[in-house]
Amino acid sequence: MQLAQRLKAIKPSPTLALNARAKALASQGVDVAGFVAGEPDFDTPEFIKQAAIDALRAGFTKYTPTAGIIELREAICAKLQKDNQLTYAPDQVLVSTGAKHSLYNIFQALLNEGDEVIILAPYWVSYPDMVMLAGGKPVFVETREENGFAPEPEAIRRALTPRTKALVLNSPSNPSGAVFSREALEGIASAVRGHDCLIISDDIYEKLLFEGQFANIGNVAPELVPRLVVVNGMSKAYSMTGWRLGYAAGPKALIAGMQMIQDQSTSNASSIGQKAALAALKGPPDAVTAMVEEFRVRRELIVSGLNALDGVSCRKPEGAFYVFPNVKGVLGRTYKGAPVGTSTRLSEILLDDFRVAVMPGAPFGAEGYLRMSFATSREVIQKGLARLRDFVAALS
Numbered sequence: 001m002q003l004a005q006r007l008k009a010i011k012p013s014p015t016l017a018l019n020a021r022a023k024a025l026a027s028q029g030v031d032v033a034g035f036v037a038g039e040p041d042f043d044t045p046e047f048i049k050q051a052a053i054d055a056l057r058a059g060f061t062k063y064t065p066t067a068g069i070i071e072l073r074e075a076i077c078a079k080l081q082k083d084n085q086l087t088y089a090p091d092q093v094l095v096s097t098g099a100k101h102s103l104y105n106i107f108q109a110l111l112n113e114g115d116e117v118i119i120l121a122p123y124w125v126s127y128p129d130m131v132m133l134a135g136g137k138p139v140f141v142e143t144r145e146e147n148g149f150a151p152e153p154e155a156i157r158r159a160l161t162p163r164t165k166a167l168v169l170n171s172p173s174n175p176s177g178a179v180f181s182r183e184a185l186e187g188i189a190s191a192v193r194g195h196d197c198l199i200i201s202d203d204i205y206e207k208l209l210f211e212g213q214f215a216n217i218g219n220v221a222p223e224l225v226p227r228l229v230v231v232n233g234m235s236k237a238y239s240m241t242g243w244r245l246g247y248a249a250g251p252k253a254l255i256a257g258m259q260m261i262q263d264q265s266t267s268n269a270s271s272i273g274q275k276a277a278l279a280a281l282k283g284p285p286d287a288v289t290a291m292v293e294e295f296r297v298r299r300e301l302i303v304s305g306l307n308a309l310d311g312v313s314c315r316k317p318e319g320a321f322y323v324f325p326n327v328k329g330v331l332g333r334t335y336k337g338a339p340v341g342t343s344t345r346l347s348e349i350l351l352d353d354f355r356v357a358v359m360p361g362a363p364f365g366a367e368g369y370l371r372m373s374f375a376t377s378r379e380v381i382q383k384g385l386a387r388l389r390d391f392v393a394a395l396s
């Protein structure tokens, strides 16, 4: 069978693939210290589960409007107003099957063949492939660790062309955990002010913040709001990754276009999930607060442990649940008679010989780094760090 050409443009998600390999080893009884999970290791709060159970019992099991039930879209508007000081009406909101689906809809609704999308590196692995699936061309702008992974406005200006259709922002960031300051956002705003492109703000890690206050680019540059689309969802803040509930809020015409794509693909997000999301947005923030406090403790543990390793340096992430250690000092060294060489080779050695699962930086657009999720217990973090010490001791 001859499959579609478009498949040639994309590759399987490396994070999902490595996670699957680590899980397969674990299911064979191998004791793997896993740092690849892209989801909180907490259960969905009880009151959210109860809302879903109530919805089921009440027979709320049928199609809903494609865009989502009106109560949920109103609650999303209220959330965006209260938390983000952004004003949206329910007809500017589309509820989808996860924030990933929201992003997919955006690119499908926006891009023509060859249109360019600026993506800041390091980036979440799915952005480039989603752009390419829609016929677009990802254009990468590198950011530097010394600048807290904030882009230099001049680098964005240089990347803008007449074909630039969008710029993707993700703060707190997967993979770096970096959070853009207001100054960094002002810099980005100044770079795109004269260029009519869409700004996609992926705020999925908004609630997982250890320092400072969250700001969206729309807060520092209100004049950009008419061409801003905010993407967010339930997965990370409410430990609801499996529920698949996300949303986008933005210009009416874009949302209407995205809805047309969704009408002809998935229709509405799960009816029960929507009721659960409604409860999450209206409920108390206690569970999120407790989760952030636990992540804060683990962040200290993992950052100090990594910085104690010869050849590794790790900046403290301000948000999300990832550290992004710089391992350039290790790549030049020799393991079992051969140079380690690349972050991909390093993660293979760590999984095969030391039973530590980490993501290489390369698929995130940052060779010389690893991504490690600390959405795992303190015990696993301690165990993993001990194994990393063994690895470093084995280098020459």
Ligand SMILES: Cc1ncc(COP(=O)(O)O)c(C=O)c1O
Binding pocket: 038, 097, 098, 099, 100, 101, 124, 170, 173, 174, 202, 204, 232, 233, 234, 235, 241, 244, 245, 246
């Ligand atoms: C940066 C970023 N955006 C979006 C998503 C998608 O989240 P979901 O589809 O679970 O809402 C993820 C998930 O890992 C992510 O890391």
